[in-house]
Amino acid sequence: MGPIFESVDQYFKKLARAIALILGGVAIAILGVIIVTIGMIKWLSQIIPIWFSWIVVGIVLLLLGIVLVALNK
Numbered sequence: 001m002g003p004i005f006e007s008v009d010q011y012f013k014k015l016a017r018a019i020a021l022i023l024g025g026v027a028i029a030i031l032g033v034i035i036v037t038i039g040m041i042k043w044l045s046q047i048i049p050i051w052f053s054w055i056v057v058g059i060v061l062l063l064l065g066i067v068l069v070a071l072n073k
Helices: 003-045 050-072
Strands: none
Touching: 003 050
């Protein structure tokens, strides 16, 4: 079409690439947190009862979430 169409096309390609990278990074981070959480629960369940392991890990994740929210304000 013309130079305007090419620049708009490049902009949307860069935008789509950035969105894909952000979503991929978030997915990898969530997967990492899940794997670490399961590992913590399995490790703690060898020391304390499984139900208490879930509570401890839940409290740790809650505190981590509170800290992350507080740092964003």
